[in-house]
Amino acid sequence: MAAIIQGIGTATALNSTNSLDTNKTLFANSRRSLSDRKGRFFMVRSDGCLSYGLNGHGGRAEKLITNAVAAKEDTAVAYTSSKPGHELLLFEALREGLEEEMDRDPTVCVMGEDVGHYGGSYKVTKGLAPKYGDLRVLDTPIAENSFTGMGIGAAMTGLRPVVEGMNMGFLLLAFNQISNNCGMLHYTSGGQFKIPIVIRGPGGVGRQLGAEHSQRLESYFQSIPGIQMVACSTPYNAKGLMKAAIRSDNPVILFEHVLLYNLKERIPDEEYVLNLEEAEMVRPGEHVTILTYSRMRYHVMQAAKTLVNKGYDPEVIDIRSLKPFDLYTIRNSVKKTHRVLIVEECMRTGGIGASLTAAITENFHDYLDAPIVCLSSQDVPTPYAGTLENWTVVQPPQIVTAVDQLCQ
Amino acid sequence: MATSASTFSSATRILQPLNNNNNNTLYGNQLGMSSCFLGTTKKLYMKTPFLSPNSKRRSKDVLVVSEVVKDKNCNADSSLSNLCHITWPLDNVLITKDEGLELYEDMVLGRAFEDMCAQMYYRGKMYGFVHLYNGQEAVSTGFIKLLKKEDFLVGVYRDHVHALSKGVPARQVMSELFGKSTGCCRGQGGSMHIFSKEHNVLGGFAFIGESIPVATGAAFSIKYRKEVLKEADCDHVTMAFFGDGTSNNGQFFECLNMAALWKLPIIFVVENNLWAIGMSHLRATSDPEIWKKGPAFGMPGVHVDGMDVLKVREVAKEAVARARRGDGPTLVECETYRFRGHSLADPDELRDPAEKNHYAARDPISALKKYMFENNLANEAELKAIDKKIDELVEDAVEFADESPHPVRSQLLENVFADPKGFGIGPDGRYRCEDPKFTEGTADV
Numbered sequence: 001m002a003a004i005i006q007g008i009g010t011a012t013a014l015n016s017t018n019s020l021d022t023n024k025t026l027f028a029n030s031r032r033s034l035s036d037r038k039g040r041f042f043m044v045r046s047d048g049c050l051s052y053g054l055n056g057h058g059g060r061a062e063k064l065i066t067n068a069v070a071a072k073e074d075t076a077v078a079y080t081s082s083k084p085g086h087e088l089l090l091f092e093a094l095r096e097g098l099e100e101e102m103d104r105d106p107t108v109c110v111m112g113e114d115v116g117h118y119g120g121s122y123k124v125t126k127g128l129a130p131k132y133g134d135l136r137v138l139d140t141p142i143a144e145n146s147f148t149g150m151g152i153g154a155a156m157t158g159l160r161p162v163v164e165g166m167n168m169g170f171l172l173l174a175f176n177q178i179s180n181n182c183g184m185l186h187y188t189s190g191g192q193f194k195i196p197i198v199i200r201g202p203g204g205v206g207r208q209l210g211a212e213h214s215q216r217l218e219s220y221f222q223s224i225p226g227i228q229m230v231a232c233s234t235p236y237n238a239k240g241l242m243k244a245a246i247r248s249d250n251p252v253i254l255f256e257h258v259l260l261y262n263l264k265e266r267i268p269d270e271e272y273v274l275n276l277e278e279a280e281m282v283r284p285g286e287h288v289t290i291l292t293y294s295r296m297r298y299h300v301m302q303a304a305k306t307l308v309n310k311g312y313d314p315e316v317i318d319i320r321s322l323k324p325f326d327l328y329t330i331r332n333s334v335k336k337t338h339r340v341l342i343v344e345e346c347m348r349t350g351g352i353g354a355s356l357t358a359a360i361t362e363n364f365h366d367y368l369d370a371p372i373v374c375l376s377s378q379d380v381p382t383p384y385a386g387t388l389e390n391w392t393v394v395q396p397p398q399i400v401t402a403v404d405q406l407c408q
Numbered sequence: 409m410a411t412s413a414s415t416f417s418s419a420t421r422i423l424q425p426l427n428n429n430n431n432n433t434l435y436g437n438q439l440g441m442s443s444c445f446l447g448t449t450k451k452l453y454m455k456t457p458f459l460s461p462n463s464k465r466r467s468k469d470v471l472v473v474s475e476v477v478k479d480k481n482c483n484a485d486s487s488l489s490n491l492c493h494i495t496w497p498l499d500n501v502l503i504t505k506d507e508g509l510e511l512y513e514d515m516v517l518g519r520a521f522e523d524m525c526a527q528m529y530y531r532g533k534m535y536g537f538v539h540l541y542n543g544q545e546a547v548s549t550g551f552i553k554l555l556k557k558e559d560f561l562v563g564v565y566r567d568h569v570h571a572l573s574k575g576v577p578a579r580q581v582m583s584e585l586f587g588k589s590t591g592c593c594r595g596q597g598g599s600m601h602i603f604s605k606e607h608n609v610l611g612g613f614a615f616i617g618e619s620i621p622v623a624t625g626a627a628f629s630i631k632y633r634k635e636v637l638k639e640a641d642c643d644h645v646t647m648a649f650f651g652d653g654t655s656n657n658g659q660f661f662e663c664l665n666m667a668a669l670w671k672l673p674i675i676f677v678v679e680n681n682l683w684a685i686g687m688s689h690l691r692a693t694s695d696p697e698i699w700k701k702g703p704a705f706g707m708p709g710v711h712v713d714g715m716d717v718l719k720v721r722e723v724a725k726e727a728v729a730r731a732r733r734g735d736g737p738t739l740v741e742c743e744t745y746r747f748r749g750h751s752l753a754d755p756d757e758l759r760d761p762a763e764k765n766h767y768a769a770r771d772p773i774s775a776l777k778k779y780m781f782e783n784n785l786a787n788e789a790e791l792k793a794i795d796k797k798i799d800e801l802v803e804d805a806v807e808f809a810d811e812s813p814h815p816v817r818s819q820l821l822e823n824v825f826a827d828p829k830g831f832g833i834g835p836d837g838r839y840r841c842e843d844p845k846f847t848e849g850t851a852d853v
Contacts, residue, residue, distance in 0.1 A: 187824055
């Protein structure tokens with residue numbers, strides 16, 4: 001197995017440049033009944049400039065990836081929640097969600113490479129092994145398809161395993177288990193066995209990790225029947241989605257992004273669980289709907305700032321649920337703006353954006369005033385060189401240009 | 409390390425009696441196999457003692473593992489010494505009359521059921537790939553009849569008979585093969601995906617290899633229930649069945665490692681029928697003695713004549729007892745043979761007729777019958793009565809399957825997600841599973 005340990009120290013040390021102060025309001029109970037679905041948007045208002053520092057490479061590194069997770073928003077109304085909440089980094093939020101669920105349900109367990117004594121390559125499981133023991137937080141040998149299969153066998157027989165792919169790319173080795181067993185076994189068994197498993201881990205294009213460690217597996221997994229896929233993008237939704245994924249009776253793949261683990265946000269003290277099937281309204285607007293998820297959310301928000309200065313009022317939606325799509329939120333937005341831009345880090349061919357384009361065309365064609373524009377990564381193996389890597393994924397100026405053209 | 413050295417020496421000791429058996433050479437010659445085709449199983453004849461013509465109940469060749477554990481009073485420090493073996497005193501009568509009849513009935517059920525499947529397949533009642541178990545009954549019966557209902561069973565695609573041995577009603581299995589809604593998987597699984605939650609049959613896996621991690625996970629669950637959830641009386645075990653072909657798959661090795669590492673209550677049963685479709689085991693495997701891979705991972709490896717249900721059962725007893733005691737996994741290689749092609753679509757033209765005849769003469773059902781007669785455990789009439797009962801049971805299963813309804817359209821979308829919210833939210837803001845078209849099975853999803 002290839003080396004993976006990039007970015008490890010970073011997860012533990014809080015860099016002073018990591019400051020994403022987020023004031024937000026949550027008016028939406030994630031478990032609200034369906035009848036409440038109207039007016040269901042809650043907002044996560046990001047305010048402040050975010051950059052991040054990995055490995056202390058300092059200025060040069062930051063220059064190379066200035067846009068990695070930059071989010072600076074127009075000064076919209078900042079809501080303050082009634083409770084002060086507490087500040088967490090994204091990986092800590094995931095950890096907190098996991099820990100709460102392990103406290104709540106003794107059948108919840110964790111398995112994967114280095115999740116135990118080492119605390120996880122991105123420290124999402126830090127401190128859990130001492131608290132819950134080696135069996136509940138199981139360090140496995142490097143055998144992805146077998147420990148993933150083991151998680152499935154455990155899920156079939158009464159446990160709720162959370163399987164960590166140390167890097168999501170490694171789960172390609174477990175593809176058969178994820179597809180044939182996770183996805184199909186509930187069906188082929190005639191509904192007799194359920195597989196309440198969560199498969200999670202860091203993915204996406206990181207910082208010069210090379211092609212194999214820069215995978216976007218959502219495109220590979222999306223056609224597997226019987227699994228759900230969500231992508232988290234903020235500490236708040238990371239924790240809420242983690243908890244929801246663990247409680248779901250369906251197999252859920254939770255995508256995390258290597259470059260987002262050190263995002264900081266204030267999250268509520270009280271318990272909350274998000275809805276796995278819902279998109280998140282990031283910024284309401286009138287002129288164009290921008291659908292995005294995971295790290296690209298921050299590229300979009302950076303572009304949004306420019307767009308606002310140019311007089312546009314874009315609506316930004318983090319689709320969050322990569323499978324199935326929240327067609328209700330998307331519909332409401334398309335009906336309002338009549339224009340859709342999709343910004344994703346996934347591959348152009350057969351990616352999430354391609355599926356989203358198809359879904360919108362099929363369902364909401366009549367609302368559209370212009371063809372859907374989809375900005376995806378280039379169909380190339382992610383290059384090592386920073387410059388080439390930057391040209392592979394979508395950058396904020398491209399988003400601005402695309403909106404310019406779309407709104408002409 | 410001293411202990412590992414003793415592991416290997418004990419492993420080789422197991423080999424010695426096997427190689428010294430001159431009868432085998434004789435037998436190889438008798439078959440007149442002059443071909444040097446790599447795929448011939450001649451080499452195996454030479455190696456394996458139980459193939460000798462007078463092999464019925466040849467006591468000294470069955471290797472049972474845990475007697476030594478008892479005899480030598482092994483402790484944790486010398487845990488690897490449980491890799492030793494002893495000679496099994498088979499002169500004792502091994503089974504009671506009732507046990508013998510139970511084994512006989514189960515094997516006859518397996519055989520009759522599979523023969524009926526072949527008929528039904530050729531009559532167009534079932535489709536797809538259907539892999540029959542004929543010839544291997546001693547393995548399924550010898551192992552599975554020792555299990556409790558709570559014990560987990562995991563098989564591969566040749567799974568009908570495992571399910572039957574575990575207690576899944578023949579009606580449900582046959583109906584599944586007919587693709588009917590009364591099948592054990594509602595007609596959604598088919599021949600290679602037989603499941604029964606009630607009987608803890610976890611599949612039925614169509615791709616080989618993938619079943620072994622799932623079985624390992626079930627064994628992990630047992631350990632977890634015992635040690636984390638503090639269910640003190642949880643002494644269940646998991647049995648994973650797979651073939652010689654699977655034993656070359658990486659997941660086999662990965663799971664041997666993990667099962668031994670965590671001392672999981674699992675028994676890995678290799679049904680070595682010498683052929684992986686058309687690939688001879690000898691052409692595929694650098695060291696054809698699969699059982700030897702057990703000691704390599706720190707667990708006992710046992711080789712047993714898979715055409716002899718009593719030998720299989722004795723080995724299985726020890727392996728199951730080990731797992732229940734918490735002593736960890738065991739690898740058992742059962743040398744067996746399938747009397748039919750790989751599947752009903754396989755013309756079976758590759759295997760040497762002499763080889764087929766050789767094993768046909770060692771039919772496990774005939775062998776048990778003979779043993780029971782010789783030991784006065786049953787008479788002809790009693791066994792005939794069982795044959796008749798099974799024939800009727802299988803006939804009944806076919807009638808039941810034939811008369812059962814085909815799945816209705818509304819079933820189509822029902823089991824995709826355990827929680828149908830997984831189909832997501834539709835444009836109208838409601839969950840798609842609440843759409844009437846969803847329950848009718850006519851929704852596009």
